[in-house]
Amino acid sequence: MVKNVNKLLVANRGEIALRVIRTAHEMGIPTVAIYAEQDRDAQYVQMADEAYLLHGDSYRSYMDEDLIIDVLRRSGADAVHPGYGYLSEIASFADKVIKAGATWIGPSPTALTDLGDKITARRVAKRAHVPPVPGLSEPVKDMRELLTFAQINGYPVMMKRTDGGGGKGITLVHNDDELRSFYMNHDALEGGDLDEYFVELFIDKARHVETQSGRDSHGNFTVYSTRDCSVQRRNQKLIEEAPAPFLTDGEREQLERYSRGLFNAVDYVGLGTCEFMVTPQHKVYFLEVNPRLQVEHTVSEQVCGLDLVREQINIANGGELTEAPQSHGHAFELRITSEDPDKNLTPSGGTLTRLDWPSGPGIRVDSGVKVGDVVSPKFDSMMGKLVVTAQDRPTAVARVRRALKEFRLEGVPSPKPLFETIFNDPEFTADGQPFTVTTKWLERKYLNRKPKSAGTGQPASLSGSEEQPKKQETDSFVIEVDNKRVKLTVPRDIVDNLMGSARARGSKRRTQPLRGSSSGAVEQKVKANDGKSGIIDSPMQAIVTRVNVAEGQAVAKGDLLVVLESMKMENYVYAPVNGTVRKIFVGPSDSVDAGTTLMKLDVDGAEQREKSGAVAGAAGGPASADAAKPAQDQAKEGDR
Incomplete structure (x- = not known):
């Protein structure tokens, strides 16, 4: 209808x-x-x-x-x-x-249920005769299952949350000891989440290829384009391109056939993305279906020439989809995130003090921020997308280099320096090298290094010297009436008289800070969790999603203590030393700043040494003053 x-x-x-x-x-x-x-x-x-x-x-x-x-x-x-x-x-x-x-x-609630959980999605794939990555399509039940799977298939393996996505909820395990540690960490307390995980074989040398697909209520199906998203970190994409380069005719045929089968199996109506791993042996393994529009839909739009949001609305209205025309040209999307490449792309926040997007032939910018906006770790780290299109891949690479030279962003860190390196790396830019750049290429070559010294990429301070706009005869205000946003425009003289403003009294108007910048740039102070003090601090502004230990619990070096979420990315805080959890200061859903104390550990032997020092002080020994001071300081820390 x-x-x-x-x-x-x-x-x-x-x-x-x-x-x-x-x-x-x-x-x-x-x-x-x-x-x-x-x-x-x-x-x-x-x-x-x-x-x-x-x-x-x-x-x-x-x-x-x-x-x-x-x-x-x-x-x-x-x-x-x-x-x-x-x-x-x-x-x-x-x-x-x-x-x-x-x-x-979007697709029906039933389709969302069938595809939204990674285990049920694997079952859908098998029903549609689409081979998933080798793994167990059931939740984790006991350690023996995991060890048996790893012994048969080999390491590394991936432990994946059934409700994960966008790189969240994935742990790479390299040996039996790490597998046992994972099991214990996620089953350490009553109410542990082991049953929310399943295991898959980690395919090391593979490319991440996906199809932007559509199906309408009349049963019509099309692939608008393929995409390659192999340049990623922590299983989150950083650069995407369309069409996916280096595919053979056989691989393209498999990708389209598998995608059609997956959509038909759940009577999918709408647009979505089918994600696969493609191996050097030309095997195509199913990963998941994202039943929605994705960040990287822009590159598909550029090479198929269709507005995919319009397609979504037309399909939801009951209309027929537009059959995808033959792909033309080549497009790259660069995700402009507030992440610091000098710190392994750690999310950060701050106030945008300069933002000059490139322009010219083949340049598209999708962004929702402007100068003066505050980028907060409480939300997604992505500030915008730079999309570059040209007639072929080499020309598109050259155009990206030009666009990056024009691009200026200040106030928060961004991956721009890393993009400039990648698009000048022959391994990435060369044609005919299909399996040089695989899903772990970026991390192995450019990331997972010791971060540079503190202060690199910190937000720039506001200058406060911007020129004020020319005076207008009216003032406009955004107000909310019963939580509905309304714009109110009032003659300026009325505002001046009602508010008793300095302007009405003839005084010079004071310069105001940029909107949203109440205290200038965001400053982050991070303490090192080196284990010496037993104080475990948050490395970033984030939200606590899980506390994995309890007070009084003994922990070993490397045990998972807290899971943080910053800008939709999970970050793990591990025990730096052996010890006992003395005090926990945070809980799930708490917001924390960089440097906030999460918990206090009694480092093995430290508590006994404190008690000995206190006894010595009480006895009036020569070291009494010095011995008592650390105990007092640590007691204060414990009250925080």
Whole structure:
């Protein structure tokens, strides 16, 4: 049944929300945005026809299903586009949208359920006669299963969370000892999460290739393009290109046949991405289906010539998809993230003090930030995407080099220096070298090194010397009436008289800081977890997702203590020494700054030495003052 979208709620933020809003406006569809407090002045919010506040200042604001459904009803929107990430793959949210009488722009809740869990997705693949990466399609139950699998298939193996994605929830294990350690770490406490993991063989020399696919309610299927996403770190993509280079005709045929089978198996309606590993032996293994639009959809758009958001809306309306035309040209996407290449691409935050995007032939920029915006580790690290297209791969490489010379970004770190190195590396740029650049190439060649000294790539401070805009006759304010964003324009003399402003009194107007920069650049102070003090500090601004130990528990060097999430990437804090957990200061969902104390360990023998020092001090020995001081200091640390 053909329907019409009359008003579209975009249940996301940043550059993807802006991307969807632009296409909706081209189609004549009014849009509704949602925003957390920190996004109040974001570009996508300003461009939407209406915008509603979600209380809170972290990514969790965008995960509140019921609150967003309430906005859907209040705004009168009759369709929801989830973008990517957040609620885009959550079957319960899709179901609520449909039950509210609105159009869900994505696959059905049933398809999301079948494909959203990596174990059920493996089962779908086998039903569709698509070979997955060798592994066990059941949750982990006991140690013997894992050891038997590893002995038969060999190391390394990957422990993968069933609900993981975007590089999260993947642990590479190299031997029996590491496998046992993983098992104990994830089964250490009652309520451990071992049953949320399964095991796969790690395929070392392989390329990550995917198909941007579409299927409509009439059963039509197409592959808009292939993509190569092998340049990645921690299983998260950094550079993508389309079409995937170096594929044989047989590999391309397999990729399309497997993708069609996967979509047909779950009666998939909408756009999605089928991800595979391609080996030097021309084997194609299924990884997963991402049942949504992806970050890298831009390169597929560039080589197929279609607007994929428009395709999504048309398919959701009940229309037929556009058969993908023959691919033309070559495109690269560079993810511009607030990550420091001098610190192994560790996420960071700060205030953007300069942002000059390149332009000219073949340049596309998808970004949702501007100068003055604060980039917070509470959200995704991606500030934008630089997409470069040319008639062939060598020309596109040359165009990327030119674009990077024009690109200027200050205030937060970015991967620009690393991109410049990669696009001048013959291993990456040379034609006819299909398995030089594989999924671990970037980490092995350029990352996993000792970070440079503190201060490298730190946010630049604000100058405070920007010229003020010319005076206007009116002042405009963004206010919220019953949580709905409204722009209010008032004659300036009324504002001056009501507010008793300095201007009304004839004083010179004071220079204001850039928006969102209440205290200038973000400063991060990180303490070293060297184990000497027993104090375990957070290495970055992040959110605590899991505490893996309990007070009083003995830990060995290398045991997992805390899992942090910063900008959608998991970071692990391990015990630097043997000891006993004395005090835990944080819990799941807590926000922490760089240098925040997470927990205090009693390093083996330290507590006894403290007690001995205290006894000596009480006895009035010559070392009493010096011996007592560390105990007092450590007691203060324990109260933090």
